[in-house]
Amino acid sequence: MSSNRIRYIIIISSLAVLTTLPLWASRYTVSVLLLVFLYMTLASMWNLLAGYSGLISLGQQMFIGSGGYTLAVLSMYYGFPVFLSVLFGGVISVILALLISQPIFRMKGVYFAIGTWIIAEALGISFSNWEYVRYGMGLFIQPAYKLSMSSIYYAAMVISMGSLLLIYLLLRSNLGLALMAIRDDDVASEAMGVNIFRSKLTCFLISAFVSGVAAGVVYLNTIFIQPFEAFGIGWTVKLLFIVIIGGIGTIEGPIAGAIIFVILQQYLSEYVGFNLIILGTITIMVIFFMPKGVMGTFQNRFGIELLPIRRQ
Secondary structure, X not given: OOHHHHHHHHHHXXXXXXXXHHHHOOHHHHHHHHHHHHHHHHHHHHXXXXXXXXXXXXXXXXXXXXXXXXHHHHHHHOOOOHHHHHHHHHHHHHXXXXXXXXXXXXXXXXXXXXXXXXXXXXXXXXXHOOXXXXXXXXXXXXXXXXXXXXXXXXXXXXXXHHHHHHHXXXXXXXXXXXXXXXXXXXXXXXXXXXXXXXHHHHHHHHHHHXXXXXXXXXXXXHOEEOHHHHOOOHXXXXXXXXXXXXXXXXXXXXXXXXXXXXXXXXXXXXXXXOHHHHHHHHHHHHHHHOOOHHHHXXXXXXXXXXXXXXXX
């Protein structure tokens, strides 16, 4: 049996199981898979920036907070349909990305990372002092109470599968080649005719939109949003862990990393004082013994890719 046929069988059977899961699985299993989908989507967008474009951001939470607050404000104050508010969260995140793109892309390396982090922190402080969103007390997203777990699960599944397909098609396009060329050597890629700013901006806007939409589903599930949590650096720490564990620069990496992270999160929830220490220790061990992550090491050893991006 050819590798392509095996790949298609795995993908189709996995989709069939995941689609029917709410019909036969327990509520706990559905809630765990829902979290896997959401973390996988957010980590895939961070991986698109850092792993394929060389844009290491510490401020991805700016789009998570923007998407979450857009959902809360539009659905509660203006009566917008919930899922339309989720999509508007992606639009607001894109607008934010456009506004900061000019100054932020003048920075490189660690300065870009710190610049994105500062913007996210500034947004967190601004929202915590804004009466319209009840300062730092946060908002309960009342319309979310009307949704079933299955509805939120399918929304998370559609977004995660859509983001994987989007990244797969993007990386097999000319833009994907341009992004990887910029990551490897931006001076040489510019000399070869790559428009660096346009390529980075397109990648940044895609990441912002999908992250903003996924954030809306995150807060449909948690029902409550608070500025220092929504715009907190904790989000980037989680995404970093997922991508490093799974394998940075691979499409499958965030999938494996999200599964590992959610399982660890469930088991370590009892050890509030030690969970971050344990996660940090695991991260350091992976960096030392599997620097390419679980999926990167697996691909190098066996030469098998579920979603290959190389073009013949």
